[in-house]
Amino acid sequence: MIEKLAIDGGDPVVTDGIPKGMHGPSVIDEQETNAVTKVLESQNLFRFSDNSEVLKFEQETVELLGVKHSLMVNSGTSAIICALTGGGIGPGDEVIVPGYTFIATAAAVVAVGVVPVIAKIDDSLGLDPTDVERKITLHTKAILPVHMQGVPGRVDQIVDVANQHNLQIFEDCCQCVGGRYRGRFVGTIGNAGAWSLNFYKVISTGEGGLVFTDDYEIYERSAFASDPAMPMWVKDRAEYIQVGDTWMTAPFSRPVLSSQ
Ligand SMILES: Cc1ncc(COP(=O)(O)O)c(C=O)c1O
Numbered sequence: 001m002i003e004k005l006a007i008d009g010g011d012p013v014v015t016d017g018i019p020k021g022m023h024g025p026s027v028i029d030e031q032e033t034n035a036v037t038k039v040l041e042s043q044n045l046f047r048f049s050d051n052s053e054v055l056k057f058e059q060e061t062v063e064l065l066g067v068k069h070s071l072m073v074n075s076g077t078s079a080i081i082c083a084l085t086g087g088g089i090g091p092g093d094e095v096i097v098p099g100y101t102f103i104a105t106a107a108a109v110v111a112v113g114v115v116p117v118i119a120k121i122d123d124s125l126g127l128d129p130t131d132v133e134r135k136i137t138l139h140t141k142a143i144l145p146v147h148m149q150g151v152p153g154r155v156d157q158i159v160d161v162a163n164q165h166n167l168q169i170f171e172d173c174c175q176c177v178g179g180r181y182r183g184r185f186v187g188t189i190g191n192a193g194a195w196s197l198n199f200y201k202v203i204s205t206g207e208g209g210l211v212f213t214d215d216y217e218i219y220e221r222s223a224f225a226s227d228p229a230m231p232m233w234v235k236d237r238a239e240y241i242q243v244g245d246t247w248m249t250a251p252f253s254r255p256v257l258s259s260q
Pocket of ligand 1: 074075076077078101102104105172174175196197198200207208
């Protein structure tokens, strides 16, 4: 445990300076190359096979985040799409999103047939809870706070607003992978969280994403949203069947991420 932050005169953990450009790929070295080669040599490329790398990453993130369920997908955008679908959010609904975010946050909301309603941000860089409350209508089903640039937003106040109005919270943690709010990992406070593992993130597999939640129903519906063939594996969930989209990911991602 660090006694004093470097900014307060403690010993810096990183002495070389933060690499410029694409953060994730900037740290790729032999460790990742060897790990990916091993996956290729194993020929174990099926996401659902015993001991698959995707299942391993899901298990690792369940343990790290202290959540019950985690689903690896192919991007942060699809993680948000799956999480919203998992929460039963769909056409006719509205979801409140911040005016300051990457376009994928609102695009994911539109992709599930839902209207993104834009609320103001404040100096947390995230949603202003007072403006969120102003934007609630009869159609609002969820709030989608975004923790921008590694900085958690006003989570406690957003939770209060959500509880008062019976709304779900889906946390976009795509820019805050591994960030914590009052000791808890962001994304584990609302109903579900979403990570991006793209080329620009602190851990990166080029493209990748993760949905995580304590709620089995959100997890199961998210899994159906990620894979149209899910009814082959789980037979009695006809109401979850999605047509068309596949957001599954390849097994090369996990060894790269775990090395990082
Ligand atoms: C805040 C935010 N949300 C969502 C996304 C989408 O993630 P991805 O590019 O992995 O689809 C990003 C990606 O940069 C992001 O910054």
